[in-house]
Amino acid sequence: MKNYTITVNGNVYDVTVEESTGAAAPAAVSAPSPVKKEAAPAPKKAAATGAEGSVKVTAPMPGKILGVKVSAGQAVKKGEVLVVLEAMKMENEIIAPSDGTVASIHAAVGDSVEAGATLATLN
Known part of the structure; x- marks a missing residue:
């Protein structure tokens, strides 16, 4: 099993993925549970240079x-x-x-x- 942290639309989820051995039967999948983590901050806009023009x-x-x-x-x-x-x-x-x-x-x-x-x- 592997654990991953995934961010979707600003929501952070911890998910566990079970590796398959190639058997025909599908593995059971559980819904990811939301985790309270801070998402990466939004990039800052470039500051304008000089004064505003007309x-x-x-x-x-x-x-x-x-x-x-x-x-x-x-x-x-x-x-x-x-x-x-x-x-x-x-x-x-x-x-x-x-x-x-x-x-x-x-x-x-x-x-x-x-x-x-x-x-x-x-x-």
């Missing part, structure tokens, strides 16, 4: 950040690439909607973002 640049779809092409305080022109977002195996360039200065960056390379998440703000 123009928010959001993710049009869920995906993973492959590159951040600007930094806080940098002047940008309308159509300039701010962030590269990978979604469905395609790289999508997220561009500046208007001329301005990057007030803050809310995403880092490797972050997973949801649709509508603020990636950057411009002034």
Whole structure:
């Protein structure tokens, strides 16, 4: 028999698994009992750099950040690439909607973002 600790949707369970010898008869299975243990803490969101800007640049779809092409305080022109977002195996360039200065960056390379998440703000 082997004992395992399994976390499912934040609930921690201790389970015991009986090893089979290859016999045709199935082994009896008992329901796992919940165990009061603390689950791993949720990962912290990256802190925003700088102040909030008046123009928010959001993710049009869920995906993973492959590159951040600007930094806080940098002047940008309308159509300039701010962030590269990978979604469905395609790289999508997220561009500046208007001329301005990057007030803050809310995403880092490797972050997973949801649709509508603020990636950057411009002034």
